[in-house]
Amino acid sequence: DVVDIRAFSKTGMFTFDPGFLATASCESAITFIDGDIGQLYYRGYPIEQLAEKSDYLEVCYLLLNGELPTAAQRAEFERGVMRHNMLHDQIISFYKGFRRDAHPMAVMVGVVGALSAFYHDSLDINNSEHRRISAHRLIAKLPNIAAQAYRYNKGLPFSYPKNGLTYAENFLHMMFSTPCEEYKVNAVTARALDRIFTLHADHEQNASTSTVRLAGSSGANPFACIAAGIACLWGPSHGGANEAVLKMLDEIGSVDNVAEFMQGVKDKRYKLMGFGHRVYKNMDPRAAIMKKTCDEVLTELGLQNDPKFKLAMELEKIALSDPYFIERKLYPNVDFYSGIVLSAIGIPVSMFTPIFALARTVGWISHWTEMIADPAMKIGRPRQLYTGAPRRDFIDEGNR
Numbered sequence: 001d002v003v004d005i006r007a008f009s010k011t012g013m014f015t016f017d018p019g020f021l022a023t024a025s026c027e028s029a030i031t032f033i034d035g036d037i038g039q040l041y042y043r044g045y046p047i048e049q050l051a052e053k054s055d056y057l058e059v060c061y062l063l064l065n066g067e068l069p070t071a072a073q074r075a076e077f078e079r080g081v082m083r084h085n086m087l088h089d090q091i092i093s094f095y096k097g098f099r100r101d102a103h104p105m106a107v108m109v110g111v112v113g114a115l116s117a118f119y120h121d122s123l124d125i126n127n128s129e130h131r132r133i134s135a136h137r138l139i140a141k142l143p144n145i146a147a148q149a150y151r152y153n154k155g156l157p158f159s160y161p162k163n164g165l166t167y168a169e170n171f172l173h174m175m176f177s178t179p180c181e182e183y184k185v186n187a188v189t190a191r192a193l194d195r196i197f198t199l200h201a202d203h204e205q206n207a208s209t210s211t212v213r214l215a216g217s218s219g220a221n222p223f224a225c226i227a228a229g230i231a232c233l234w235g236p237s238h239g240g241a242n243e244a245v246l247k248m249l250d251e252i253g254s255v256d257n258v259a260e261f262m263q264g265v266k267d268k269r270y271k272l273m274g275f276g277h278r279v280y281k282n283m284d285p286r287a288a289i290m291k292k293t294c295d296e297v298l299t300e301l302g303l304q305n306d307p308k309f310k311l312a313m314e315l316e317k318i319a320l321s322d323p324y325f326i327e328r329k330l331y332p333n334v335d336f337y338s339g340i341v342l343s344a345i346g347i348p349v350s351m352f353t354p355i356f357a358l359a360r361t362v363g364w365i366s367h368w369t370e371m372i373a374d375p376a377m378k379i380g381r382p383r384q385l386y387t388g389a390p391r392r393d394f395i396d397e398g399n400r
């Protein structure tokens with residue numbers, strides 16, 4: 001049930017809803033989540049079908065344009081996006097201002113924000129063609145920006161994208177190829193990475209997407225708005241959870257320590273990272289797909305007996321049968337398994353959240369585009385309940 005309270009504002013009334021537990025901030029035709037039964041749809045298509053039959057670039061087209069592309073539209077879109085995948089040499093020089101050990105998310109906030117300096121004066125956000133090209137630039141450049149953050153951290157020379165590879169393959173190539181040795185792409189792992197991108201592509205009004213919308217509602221530069229989204233995503237309650245899951249598995253160490261850890265969770269000393277969701281009060285449908293992908297990748301790489309995977313399965317088994325988790329409707333979310341898949345592919349833990357960011361960029365820019373194209377758009381401006389001091393007179397320094 002939805003109550004439209006916009007008319008309240010004319011009477012001076014407003015609602016108090018910290019954390020937006022019961023407040024919709026916008027209308028949107030992009031993504032629908034039915035959290036009670038654990039379903040997710042992009043533009044009406046179930047995520048299970050898209051993960052099985054589509055791929056990330058096609059999903060990007062769908063999210064941006066509202067329909068699946070024909071073969072000709074797809075080819076044109078792919079050409080249109082991939083021609084933007086290089087980085088300006090001046091952008092490359094930004095990396096050198098960061099410490100080598102800077103977290104790649106910090107580097108991404110900076111470098112993506114800096115793109116606004118390259119695409120600002122020439123960009124009219126009220127022009128739909130300019131919005132389209134901005135979206136293409138972002139989708140094309142984010143894997144490159146993320147890969148270079150990793151390489152800078154490792155002391156590797158910067159790399160270039162390579163034509164003829166898929167989006168996911170190109171990312172792996174930019175991450176891992178060296179001047180001496182080309183990265184050998186494995187079709188199963190590249191497909192798994194593409195699926196991770198697809199599953200993370202959009203998730204309606206989560207914290208980072210709402211941040212992008214709020215930043216964009218002032219008419220700010222879209223590249224700067226996406227940098228704001230990246231900053232928000234970094235937190236461990238949001239996109240940082242995939243990194244936190246792996247850290248948690250390392251800290252637990254072995255199946256023998258699970259019971260003690262779970263007691264700590266119930267005593268509220270720890271959180272079971274990768275569990276729980278604001279909207280899903282049933283299994284996260286992305287988690288079910290990711291679990292299957294996890295099986296495929298571990299089998300392909302001969303890692304079925306991987307101790308981290310076994311530990312994760314033990315945690316899942318206990319949590320799903322424990323009244324504490326059942327009463328609170330806490331189920332595994334997508335990040336519980338994606339970290340295990342990324343780790344098996346050889347992606348370092350610090351790159352998990354940057355991978356989430358590059359995949360979510362299409363969702364962010366689709367929402368930004370939808371918002372800017374809406375003639376009824378208003379600047380976002382939440383109200384507050386003031387709890388501070390009442391009016392008082394200034395006290396001279398000697399009398400304080």
Ligand code: ACO
Pocket residue numbers: 236237238239241265270271272273274275276277278279328330333334335
């Ligand atoms: N482990 C243990 N207990 C939990 C967890 C968890 N992961 N998540 C929620 N709870 C408990 C809370 O302590 C609370 O218990 P109480 O009723 O006894 O006080 C109850 O469940 C309700 O939790 P809230 O914090 O009110 O739920 P909220 O909707 O605000 O939070 C969130 C959702 C932030 C995702 C939370 O579940 C969490 O922190 N999970 C771990 C981090 C994580 O995996 N984040 C990824 C989210 S998905 C994504 O961004 C892709």
